[in-house]
Amino acid sequence: MNTPSPARWRPNRYQIVTISLALAIALAFSVFAFQDFRQGQLAFRVFNDEIEVLTTLANIQRHQALMFAQTLAWLDDPAAGKTEIEKQRTFLASQLRVLRPLVANEPEIEQRINNLQAALQEYDRLVESLGESPSPQARATARPQLIELLRRVDEALVKRAYDAQERSFVLDFGNLLRNQERARALLFGVSIAFILLVLFASGLYLRSERNTFNLRQRQIQELQAAVNDRTRALELAAGVSQRIAAIREQSQIVVEVVEQLKQTFNYYHAHIYLFDENRENLLMVGGTGEVGKTLLERGHKIPRGRGLVGRAAETSQPVLVPDTVADPAWLPNPLLPETRAEVAVPIVVGNRVLGVLDVQNNQVGSLSELDVLLISTVADQVGIALENIRSNQVVERLLQEYQQLIETSPAAIGILDAQTGVFVQANPQMLEMFELTPADVGQVGPIMLSPERQPDGRLSQEAAIEHITLALQQGKNTFEWVHHTRSGREFRAEIHLTPAPNREGRPMLNAIITDITARYEAEQQARRRAERETALNRLTQAIQGALSVEEALQITARELGQVLGRKPVLAALQSTLLSYDKEDQ
Incomplete structure (x- = not known):
């Protein structure tokens, strides 16, 4: 008797459609996941490039300020030499070479880099023209030009390039967040569709897929929570940095930094240390709460290379200790008995460590690499702010010396508004030469104290405009002129005009007027x-x-x-x- 062979399983039309849909959904999900992975890799590379650009621009901003400050100091004392200036210039050149390929696809930033290169070349020509031991007159002439270059490079070139790159970074970051949100929504929809399909096909498959969905959902939520936490932390760090950047006094910065860190991120304690003059000890200059006040009164300091703070200063690298008790290099402080985790981040400007920003927490493992990133961001801003304060102090001192030089100079010196031709400022010698009073400043100018025509027959008004225009275009202009005093006494003068820093967007001229009547x-x-x-x-x-x-x-x-x-x-x-x-x- 023939035994019938067992029937082979053949899927019906409905099952074929179901399996096809499942495969199609799985394939679509795989393609989307692969694309999302590729986009994530691309975004990570873009972020790395943009962070490198921002870091390089920050280095350029700091070192160009240092270079100009050292140049002005060299003008005050040529004996100091130009070694440090050349080091800063070499560093700037290397940073520009690093930056140029990174911004090849950023026309706006690339144009600003080209303008910065041109400004530095102008600076090179100016410094080279001064020689190794410039005369006092050459130094006095070069100083306002260097100050103008500093303002133009800092405000019109470096700062705007940094702002443009920062805006690009924020936009890219926002796009990434939106892409992640869309990915989450799409994943949710695909998962729901897949669950419905599996539910319709099999209860067992439904339970298995439901578990998979729940796991994936938790992962998405954890990822979203991590992104939200990181975004919020970055926003808070940016807010702290913004508040620090608005402060112009070092004593206020060190207090504001530690207080903002403690309040914003709810840390147990925060310190800020700065090197002493001999760079042998790190002096605590700011601390939170009564403990910080007590340590300041005691003159708390840490030797270089000792403890976590000393190690961060010595190596120029952040030091993260999630469990302080387990680290033999940790130095306990009796005033902070609850410290269980600590982060010490060096405050670096260029290759020079200014100090250390130290944060402590009262739970083991409560500090992570995210805290290192946030504190490093704040430390970088603190370094820039401190360096800017020191640079501003140097510039203010030089401006005060320049003002004192004008007031005490035996020569007749004044500052003219190039548009109106009136005196904006005049030293006593200038007022005496024209028989003016301080009340005349802002009302009267050299053009008004001239005869109708000059000896060559030209109208004084037209000739004066030509000389002013030439001085603004060429950077200087020296010529002879016939003036008269307020009482009408004529005298022949030699006038030397050079551009002065703008005031409220108006062009100004430095004027040195010498009475050469006797010589003539x-x-x-x-x-x-x-x-x-x-x-x-x-x-x-x-x-x-x-x-x-x-x-x-x-x-x-x-x-x-x-x-x-x-x-x-x-x-x-x-x-x-x-x-x-x-x-x-």
Whole structure:
């Protein structure tokens, strides 16, 4: 008896459709996951590039400020040499080379980098033109130009390039968050569709897929929570940095930093240390609460290289200790008995460590790499702020010295509004030269104290505008001019004009005016004496070559007539000839 062979399972049409849909959904899900992974990798590379650009721009901003401060210090004391200036210039050049390929696809930033390169080349030409030991006049002339270069490089080039890159970074970060949100929504929809499909096909498959969905949902929520926490932390760190950047006093910065860190991130305690003058000890200059106040009163300090703070300063790298008790290098503080985790981040400007930002928490493992990133962001801003304060102090000191130099200089010095031509500032010598009073400053200018026309026949108003325009275009202009005092006394002057830093967007000129009336009159007398001596020599030679008295007298009349006027000489010589004729008769 033949035994029938077992029937082979054949899927029906409904099952085929169900399996096809499941495969299609799985394939679509795989493609989307792969694309999301690729986009994440691309976004990570973009973020790394943008962070590197921001870091390089920050380095350029710090080192160009250092270079200009050292240049101004060199102008005050040329004996100091240009070694440090050349080091800063070399570093800037290397940073620009690093930055240029990173911003090849950023036309705006690349243009600003080109403008910065041009400004640095202008700086190189200016410093090279001064030589190794510039004269006081050359230094005085170069100082305002260097200050103007600093302002233009810092505000119009480096800072705007940094702001543009920062905006790009924020936009990219926002796009990433939106992409993640869309990915989450799509994953949710795909998961729901897949669950419904599996539920319709099989209860067992439904339970399995439901478990998978729940797991995936938890992962998405954890990822979203981590992203939200990181975003909030970055926003808080940016807020702290923004508040720090607005402070202009070091004593306020060190207090604000530790207080903001403690309040914003709810840390147990925060310190800030700065190196002493010998760079042997780290002095605590700011701390939170009563403990911080007590440590400040005691003059708390940590030797370089000792403990977590000393190690961070010595290595220029952040030190993270999740469990302080387990770290043999940790130095316990009796005033902070609850410390269980600590992060020490160096405050670095360029290659120089200024100090350390130290944060402590009262739970083991409560500090992570995210805290290191946040505190490093704040530490970088603190370093920039401290360096800016020191640079501003140098600039303010130089400006005060320049102002004092103007006030005490024996020369007549003033600052002119290039558009109106009036004095914006004038030292006592300038006021005395024109017989003015301090109340006239802002009302009267050199153009108003000039005759209608200059000796060459040009209108004083038109000629003055030409000289002012030339000074603004070429960077300097020296010329002679005829002025008159308020009482009407005319005098001849030599004027030296150079551009001065703008005030409220208006072009200004430094003016040095020297009264050269006596020198001019002496030069004119010398010229007339030289002309007379030349004429007498020519007359003597001509008379010696004459064949008769009449010829000699005619030569004398012709030559003297060119010098003294023809008619008086001819009349005198004619009477002389008549007397000679009478004697001959």
